[in-house]
Amino acid sequence: MPGYALQRLAQAIIVMMVISVMVFAGVHAVGNPIDVLISPDATQAIREQAIRAYGLDQPLWRQYLDFLGRLARGDFGRSFLYNMPVLDLIASRLPATLELTLAAVIGATALGVPLGIYAGYRPSSILSRAIMAASILGFSVPTFWIGLVLIFVFAVNLGWLPAGGRGATVSVLGVEWSFLTLDGLRHLLLPALNLSLFKFAMMVRLARAGTRELMLTDTIKFARAAGESEWTILSRHVLRLIAIPIVTVFGLEFGSTLAFAVVTETIFSWPGVGKLIIDSISSLDRPVMVAYLMLVALLFIVINLLVDLAYAALDPRLRAQHA
Amino acid sequence: MSPLLEARGLTTVFETRAGLLPAVRDVSFTVAAGEIVGLVGESGSGKSVTGFSLLGLIDPPGRIAAGSVRLDGEELIGLEQGRLRALRGRSIAMVFQDPSTTLNPLLTIGAQMRLALEAHGGRDASAMRARAIETLSQVGIADPAARLGAYPHQFSGGMRQRVAIAIALLNRPKLIVCDEPTTALDVSIQAQILSEMRDLARNIGTAMIWISHDLAVVSSIASRILVMYAGRVLETGPTRDVLSAPRHPYTQGLLDSLPAHATPGTALRQIPGSTPSLVDIGPGCAFAPRCARASEACASDPAESVAGNRRWRCHHPIAAVA
Numbered sequence: 001m002p003g004y005a006l007q008r009l010a011q012a013i014i015v016m017m018v019i020s021v022m023v024f025a026g027v028h029a030v031g032n033p034i035d036v037l038i039s040p041d042a043t044q045a046i047r048e049q050a051i052r053a054y055g056l057d058q059p060l061w062r063q064y065l066d067f068l069g070r071l072a073r074g075d076f077g078r079s080f081l082y083n084m085p086v087l088d089l090i091a092s093r094l095p096a097t098l099e100l101t102l103a104a105v106i107g108a109t110a111l112g113v114p115l116g117i118y119a120g121y122r123p124s125s126i127l128s129r130a131i132m133a134a135s136i137l138g139f140s141v142p143t144f145w146i147g148l149v150l151i152f153v154f155a156v157n158l159g160w161l162p163a164g165g166r167g168a169t170v171s172v173l174g175v176e177w178s179f180l181t182l183d184g185l186r187h188l189l190l191p192a193l194n195l196s197l198f199k200f201a202m203m204v205r206l207a208r209a210g211t212r213e214l215m216l217t218d219t220i221k222f223a224r225a226a227g228e229s230e231w232t233i234l235s236r237h238v239l240r241l242i243a244i245p246i247v248t249v250f251g252l253e254f255g256s257t258l259a260f261a262v263v264t265e266t267i268f269s270w271p272g273v274g275k276l277i278i279d280s281i282s283s284l285d286r287p288v289m290v291a292y293l294m295l296v297a298l299l300f301i302v303i304n305l306l307v308d309l310a311y312a313a314l315d316p317r318l319r320a321q322h323a
Numbered sequence: 324m325s326p327l328l329e330a331r332g333l334t335t336v337f338e339t340r341a342g343l344l345p346a347v348r349d350v351s352f353t354v355a356a357g358e359i360v361g362l363v364g365e366s367g368s369g370k371s372v373t374g375f376s377l378l379g380l381i382d383p384p385g386r387i388a389a390g391s392v393r394l395d396g397e398e399l400i401g402l403e404q405g406r407l408r409a410l411r412g413r414s415i416a417m418v419f420q421d422p423s424t425t426l427n428p429l430l431t432i433g434a435q436m437r438l439a440l441e442a443h444g445g446r447d448a449s450a451m452r453a454r455a456i457e458t459l460s461q462v463g464i465a466d467p468a469a470r471l472g473a474y475p476h477q478f479s480g481g482m483r484q485r486v487a488i489a490i491a492l493l494n495r496p497k498l499i500v501c502d503e504p505t506t507a508l509d510v511s512i513q514a515q516i517l518s519e520m521r522d523l524a525r526n527i528g529t530a531m532i533w534i535s536h537d538l539a540v541v542s543s544i545a546s547r548i549l550v551m552y553a554g555r556v557l558e559t560g561p562t563r564d565v566l567s568a569p570r571h572p573y574t575q576g577l578l579d580s581l582p583a584h585a586t587p588g589t590a591l592r593q594i595p596g597s598t599p600s601l602v603d604i605g606p607g608c609a610f611a612p613r614c615a616r617a618s619e620a621c622a623s624d625p626a627e628s629v630a631g632n633r634r635w636r637c638h639h640p641i642a643a644v645a
Contacts, residue, residue, distance in 0.1 A: 216382065222425040225378055226439040226490055227412030236438060240429045315429055316474040 012301045019297040020071075023290055024064050032056075033284040037080055054080070067290070076294075077287035081280070086291040090273060095175045096166055097265070097272030101257045103179065103192035108199035109250055116207025117234060117242070123212060131204060138201030147194045147267040154190060162187050164269035191268040195261060199253050206249060210242030243314050251307040259296040325396065326353035327530050328377070328415075328498055333390035333400075335369075335376045341602045346372040346385070348554040354498060354530050359521065361545030361562065362534040363577070367598050369554035370534045374500040377532070378417055379407045395497065413443045416491035420503040422483035426475040432486050433471030436493060443494045458489040461527075463519055481512035488520070498530045505540060517544050538577050542566055550574050553599055553609035560633035570633065570640040573610045608638065616641075 038050055051057050055066060070077060076086040119128040155163035167187030169176035178184030211234075214220055219241070223233050262274035273292065280288035312319045335347040347369040354360050364370045375381055377392055379399060392399040394414055399407065419425045427435055436455040437445070445451045452471070459467035462485040475483055484504055491499050501520070505513040521544050524531050535541045541548055542562050550558045550565070550573065558571040569575045576594035578584060585591050596613035608614070611621035616639040625636045630643070 218419050218421065218424040219427050221375075221380060222417075222419055222487070222490075223427070223438070224380055224408075225411055225417040225419075227408055227410070227442040227494070228438055229408060229442060232438060232442065236430075237427055241427070316431075317428060317476050 008305060015301060020294060023293045027286050027289045028060055031284050033080055033286055036284045076291035079285055079288050081283050081285045086287045093273045093276045095177060096270060097258055097261055099177060099179050100191055100270060100272060101261060103188055104195035105199055105254045108196040109203050112200040112203025113207045113246060116204040117211045117238060120208040120211025135201040135204040138197040144263050144267060146197060147264055150190050150194055161190050166271060191264050191270050195257060195264045202249060206245050207242055211238055214238055214241055244311060247310045248307055251303045255300050255303045327356040328354040329393045331391045333376055334388045335372050335381055336388045338384040344601045346554055347376060350556050352549055357528045357530050359524055359531045359533060359545045361541030361548035362532055363538055363541050363548055364551035365536060365598050368551040370551050371502050374502050374534050377500055378411055378415055412439060413494045414496055415498045416496040417500040418488050418491045418504045421507045422487050425487050428475050431472050431474055436490055439490050439493050458492045462489045481508050500532045502534045538581060554601060558635040564633060570635040571637050572614050572616050575641060
């Protein structure tokens with residue numbers, strides 16, 4: 001087991017190094033921030049002074065080494081635009097995205113998996129056909145359009161829910177959370193629903209495919225032959241046996257939504273990291289872009305590790321391999 | 324005394340693209356309490372489907388189209404699902420061919436045994452545990468208390484099948500349908516399990532239907548056998564009589580193809596041709612195209628002939644040995 005942990009750690013470090021090179025080079029290629037930061041009619045002297053101040057006069061490899069050096073001290077640099085430490089900036093926006101993402105992914109899984117199991121268990125029933133039709137919609141209708149329709153129906157026409165913003169928040173451990181207040185929950189509902197539709201559709205299809213396949217296996221037939229009830233079979237056998245692909249997709253969806261909930265956050269004016277990264281790209285705020293992309297890579301490494309640990313928890317055969 | 328199980332005219336069909344496929348056709352037999360009945364046939368003969376039909380475990384597109392199955396006097400065909408579920412495992416249980424696919428790989432065998440006990444009213448954890456340990460030791464698992472916490476992959480194939488048999492035994496069923504339970508195992512393990520199951524059935528008085536394609540296996544465990552072909556029972560009778568003096572040419576063909584009956588160094592005899600497709604099965608004897616004794620009469624369905632405790636369906640049966 002310690003060997004396994006070391007191996008994973010070494011893999012993570014190598015991945016992070018490769019990502020840092022790619023991110024650094026990629027961000028450099030996007031454009032020169034000086035063009036955005038300094039007014040076009042500034043004098044040459046001011047221009048050169050600014051270039052030196054940001055270290056942009058150095059060759060790229062030198063800038064990269066400096067960046068690595070600062071990184072080793074836990075310093076991601078300061079945002080050009082907000083003039084504050086990048087980590088603080090991201091940390092101030094992350095909770096909003098985190099709660100939105102969690103609400104969307106957990107909601108989609110909690111609803112999609114049972115419905116998918118039902119659709120796989122009774123594939124020809126009317127309800128199953130309705131579930132599958134809904135999942136096709138969830139897959140094929142674009143997120144931004146559903147977001148606009150949700151706002152139009154529930155915020156503009158019916159006036160039941162707010163159209164944007166986070167609403168009232170409560171501070172817990174120095175972090176602001178919306179989901180702890182009624183007003184915040186009302187603000188959370190529409191964007192979370194918007195984000196969850198695609199994931200819901202995916203969970204339904206995964207659970208349905210897994211269940212359909214399983215229902216024909218000897219494992220299920222044997223459980224039936226022992227007189228176990230259909231409920232026991234679905235809740236104790238099927239749910240566990242289809243869990244591995246679901247956990248995988250849960251992890252990947254959680255990561256990618258946390259990193260790239262941009263469209264929904266923009267439509268619902270949700271002050272999360274998705275909006276931050278879009279703003280930083282348009283204003284060529286390099287430190288924010290670099291730090292953000294590095295954090296996303298780290299996030300996926302952690303999620304993959306957690307998913308692998310979940311596999312081991314779910315499947316005793318995998319535990320045996322690592323032991 | 325009425326038999327424990329009585330199947331009459333059991334007919335199970337599958338609706339396929341190619342048409343209606345009659346997998347089991349008009350099968351009738353009885354099993355007495357504590358008796359071991361062998362069900363022999365090539366693959367596709369309908370022997371497994373017969374077993375599943377008895378437990379009501381035919382999944383769509385299959386269905387039981389006709390016939391009656393009485394267990395302890397209670398009609399099982401058309402029985403309401405809840406009642407059928409209550410009978411499964413408790414009155415009639417089943418063991419499948421491949422133990423590596425029947426047990427749930429993610430649950431300890433203790434957990435799986437508990438599920439089977441809970442399905443029939445088991446509530447008390449320590450009583451269920453005691454019963455699980457008792458059945459595991461009955462099927463020859465060493466140190467059963469410790470093994471309850473083990474997962475299926477931690478057992479060898481033979482041990483896994485013993486666990487599956489133990490699960491089938493948990494609720495003391497009167498009848499166990501064993502669908503080729505030793506086919507996937509090594510020959511040495513197979514012989515061991517066969518003799519243990521025979522003793523077990525005798526000791527606890529459980530009746531068994533032992534399904535196999537292997538005539539040698541069946542003859543070593545069953546007191547009576549049914550020979551199936553293309554969904555039909557072609558011949559039945561006490562094992563010793565059927566094997567020593569078969570009346571149906573198909574049974575004779577099966578016997579001739581056994582290695583034990585061959586002269587060493589010569590090619591094994593086999594039945595020419597292969598099993599017919601059941602979709603376009605005609606009205607006549609299904610074995611006729613492969614039968615050396617076939618005549619024009621075989622185009623019509625042979626009626627069942629009865630002599631004492633033996634029955635067969637053939638227009639040209641092999642003469643009885645005096």
